[in-house]
Amino acid sequence: QVQLMESGGGVAQPGRSLRLSCAASGFTFSAYAMHWVRQAPGKGLEWVAVISDDGNNKYYTDSVRGRFTISRDNSKNTLYLQVNSLRDEDTAVYYCAKDPGDYGDVRYYFDYWGQGTLVTVSS
């Protein structure tokens, strides 16, 4: 069965960096686009970024472009999110999520989600 397991969250000061990881199993990771979605405490969902199956195409929401970098290692079945120049408003649970479209057919919705990793930005 599909499993997504995030890690790497924690407490970081404003302006610092973290690297989030998402280990995938139960499906052909290299065939699917992957997303990061975040949720501030007690708030709604916000899409953050997407990466194509081959890693060549990446798109971001405006509020993180230039500060966050999505990447993947298909040999390790792992998705990453490098989060730099952290701001208070980046405090959230970060979920990795699988796109249901395969081999370049990105559907922009999420058929499986991980359990999330909490990032807290605090001085």
Add this chain to the structure above:
Amino acid sequence: SYELTQPPSVSVSPGQTARITCSGDALPKKYAYWYQQKSGQAPVLVIYEDSKRPSGIPERFSGSSSGTMATLTISGAQVEDEAVYFCSSTDSSGNPLFGGGTQLTVL
């Protein structure tokens, strides 16, 4: 910019039909998706492409879309359906966006 608007809360008694709406100007041209998030858990896809149900989702969950409004219907709501429900679609750039979420109370 595109927005999706949901009512903050809906309340029904067990066995009743719950309807959760999602309005947005882009919905006539874009699919709607629905996610269920129970307290302390990750979201789960319950409806995709307006009205399709993923495998494993009970038949009491259905979706529809007409004009600028999409609707999630839970026929015969159960106590275990109590959750926050988020609608989703895509914006003018094709990026996903979410409604604010609707707390469904079944009691």
